[in-house]
Amino acid sequence: MMTKRNPDRADVCIIGAGASGATAAKVLTEAGLQVVTLERGPWWKPEQFSADELANVHRFNLWPDPLINPRTFQASADEEPTVQLFCPVPQMVGGGTAHWTGWLPRMTENEFRPKTIYGEVPGANLADWPITYQELEPYYDKVEWAFGVSGQAGANKYEGPRSRGYPCPPIPPTRYNQKFHEGCAKLGYNSFPTPSAALSCPYNGWPATNQSAFAQQHGDPTGTRGNAMTRFIPAALATGRFDLRPDCYVQEITIDAHGRARSAVYWDADGDSVEQEADLFILACGAIESARLLLMSRSGRFPNGLANGNDLVGRNATFHEYSAAIGAFEDPVYGWAGGGYVGASTFEFLEHAEGRDFVGGCHVASAGVGIPLPISFSLPDKPTWGQAAKDADREYFNHTMAVGLVLHDLPQETNRVELDDQVKDAWGLPVARITHTPHPNDLAQGRWIIDRNAEILEAAGATKVWRVYIDKVTGNCSHQHSTLRMGNNPDSSVLSKDCRTHEVDNLYAVDGSPFPTSTGVNPTLTIMANAWRVAEGVVARHGMPA
Amino acid sequence: MDQRDAGFFDQFQRRTVEAAMARIIPTDHEPGAREAGAIDFLDRYLSGIDHVYAKPDGSGFAPPEGKRAEAWRQRIDIVRRKYREGIDELNQRSRAEFGEDFAQLPPDQQDFILTMMEGPVLDQEQAREEAETVAGFTPPEPALQQIAAETDLEFFPLLVLHTRQGFLADPIYGGNRNRVGWDVISFPGPTSLAEAHAGRYSTLPYFAGSADATGEEASR
Numbered sequence: 044m045m046t047k048r049n050p051d052r053a054d055v056c057i058i059g060a061g062a063s064g065a066t067a068a069k070v071l072t073e074a075g076l077q078v079v080t081l082e083r084g085p086w087w088k089p090e091q092f093s094a095d096e097l098a099n100v101h102r103f104n105l106w107p108d109p110l111i112n113p114r115t116f117q118a119s120a121d122e123e124p125t126v127q128l129f130c131p132v133p134q135m136v137g138g139g140t141a142h143w144t145g146w147l148p149r150m151t152e153n154e155f156r157p158k159t160i161y162g163e164v165p166g167a168n169l170a171d172w173p174i175t176y177q178e179l180e181p182y183y184d185k186v187e188w189a190f191g192v193s194g195q196a197g198a199n200k201y202e203g204p205r206s207r208g209y210p211c212p213p214i215p216p217t218r219y220n221q222k223f224h225e226g227c228a229k230l231g232y233n234s235f236p237t238p239s240a241a242l243s244c245p246y247n248g249w250p251a252t253n254q255s256a257f258a259q260q261h262g263d264p265t266g267t268r269g270n271a272m273t274r275f276i277p278a279a280l281a282t283g284r285f286d287l288r289p290d291c292y293v294q295e296i297t298i299d300a301h302g303r304a305r306s307a308v309y310w311d312a313d314g315d316s317v318e319q320e321a322d323l324f325i326l327a328c329g330a331i332e333s334a335r336l337l338l339m340s341r342s343g344r345f346p347n348g349l350a351n352g353n354d355l356v357g358r359n360a361t362f363h364e365y366s367a368a369i370g371a372f373e374d375p376v377y378g379w380a381g382g383g384y385v386g387a388s389t390f391e392f393l394e395h396a397e398g399r400d401f402v403g404g405c406h407v408a409s410a411g412v413g414i415p416l417p418i419s420f421s422l423p424d425k426p427t428w429g430q431a432a433k434d435a436d437r438e439y440f441n442h443t444m445a446v447g448l449v450l451h452d453l454p455q456e457t458n459r460v461e462l463d464d465q466v467k468d469a470w471g472l473p474v475a476r477i478t479h480t481p482h483p484n485d486l487a488q489g490r491w492i493i494d495r496n497a498e499i500l501e502a503a504g505a506t507k508v509w510r511v512y513i514d515k516v517t518g519n520c521s522h523q524h525s526t527l528r529m530g531n532n533p534d535s536s537v538l539s540k541d542c543r544t545h546e547v548d549n550l551y552a553v554d555g556s557p558f559p560t561s562t563g564v565n566p567t568l569t570i571m572a573n574a575w576r577v578a579e580g581v582v583a584r585h586g587m588p589a
Numbered sequence: 590m591d592q593r594d595a596g597f598f599d600q601f602q603r604r605t606v607e608a609a610m611a612r613i614i615p616t617d618h619e620p621g622a623r624e625a626g627a628i629d630f631l632d633r634y635l636s637g638i639d640h641v642y643a644k645p646d647g648s649g650f651a652p653p654e655g656k657r658a659e660a661w662r663q664r665i666d667i668v669r670r671k672y673r674e675g676i677d678e679l680n681q682r683s684r685a686e687f688g689e690d691f692a693q694l695p696p697d698q699q700d701f702i703l704t705m706m707e708g709p710v711l712d713q714e715q716a717r718e719e720a721e722t723v724a725g726f727t728p729p730e731p732a733l734q735q736i737a738a739e740t741d742l743e744f745f746p747l748l749v750l751h752t753r754q755g756f757l758a759d760p761i762y763g764g765n766r767n768r769v770g771w772d773v774i775s776f777p778g779p780t781s782l783a784e785a786h787a788g789r790y791s792t793l794p795y796f797a798g799s800a801d802a803t804g805e806e807a808s809r
Contacts, residue, residue, distance in 0.1 A: 101754065110660035111660050221797040264786045437619075
């Protein structure tokens, strides 16, 4: 490896070009700042994505390859960690939005105040958010309209006030959505079409979705399902002030004599070492990798990692967990239609309620079973081979659906991201080691809600119902948060309300890491809205370049 | 293209694996793994890294490059070793139990051997009881991610996975011949990767309220 001539200093250097980094890049460049974004993965064009279940789901075409980017996991600090693909997210321009379905619900007003509403929960490190729904609402609105979201305003009775509706009407229901709505109606539950990144109508030059079966975990070759790469990156490029460098892997953020962030040191696509200086740095690597980068950035002033004087970097990590009740129906429900995750949702179990044996709650929605696609289709008690397996595939593939949840796991200080002291990635850097044990509240919440989900399926006429309870958190949602929590007290948080580190005043984070709690909803809309808010704050605080 | 030339297995290994695949997804009144060409799918996969990834529009294959190529060479090497050893074990068990190579055995004896390969029944029951105690029931994940960590799998579950892939993956990979796998489970997949790539493949006829899908035998 050689050292190249270093590039010109930038106003802002963003690390990561996923949902949050792309949002920040758009806002900052449109405000007149020169932005360099360093993305460790490739920059694909839509036509490089495919309807190929084998490649995308089974062969790491989009998922990180654990032979290149492993992680390790242990339930507790006394356990021996093992290599696991814990909570992976595609490492490429677009990040998770490159292969998601794109469920984009807003948080409710109460979810910003979990500590106030739940009270003390032993073992949980609850915190209220330093921002309110009302503060974030304008940014929810900006993202919904700039990104393009299909939804039905007012259909979710638990949603907070909105400044306006959605730019596109809701995606029409699938048969599995219809069953869900029927079941909810019978039980007196409010249900609504899940706000979606897939376009129900042409918008901003993109056509409406063709509803391929290959959506969830597949990139979209048609550009009809929103991806930060197609929705926000072009806006940043159009300013002429955006330099997006793919295949550039940052291994350290250095500091200057005053303890301010000075440069990002990275390997470029040729494997050469390059140093990018900037006035200001924004972490947007995802909650696991942003924490890892700070922990790798050690110096005399920050021996335990950058901005980690209080030893909170990586702690209180939250991940959600997907599980479901599964129902079989006599009539076909075609669980793969639209990719299987055309959503129909309820927030009936999201808001905290007294009298349950757990606090909080989460988003519940209908889907197919599995991806749900042919190779990946499975059922809880389906044999894996032989005549019985073939019969079960034939009988159930078109006749089963899930009512799933994203578990709202509680923050605990011992659940954390650290550097593994044994395992290295393909570049020789220590990988992220995740320690996570579910809080008893997590398991109780999952069990109770799965039972409700089963009742919805039964009310909809399911002939057979399976309940898949959660016994551990594996990061299977790819949602990751809370590793650099924002808060007003520098002793109990890593970031300020502005998502600037308390210890380094030109260093920010905008991915899921600032979330004080995991919330009960899919996080990406909130991540993008918060990134937009933070980027506007950066512009206001640091002003235009001289 | 002649699969035999491009493949990894010798004739004996190939016969053994093909016979096992035919028990994993058997032929009944409809095609099974044998008719789908699952063995061709697997033999080509193990031949190297050239057929790991189809091009997005199905116009051929695009081998991985750089660090991804290194990782895939490593993975294919590991999987090949599992097959060499697994095939040997399959035949040794067959000869020990029934005095013949696996491929020569009648179906019920092949099933017996495969059940042995799957692991002791006692362990499976114990594992299930433990899972039930902890969580009611722990399924093979119906969850969002079902990433096949092939390098972590034992021979038998690996063979089951590859048989399923060879039955149900896009036909460009050499299995699911004439889309027979999709037909067996009534999945109206795209006529080609190119159709889906061009945005011409739609499942809208299978949405609620569509007149086109009228039950089990929906129009294709």
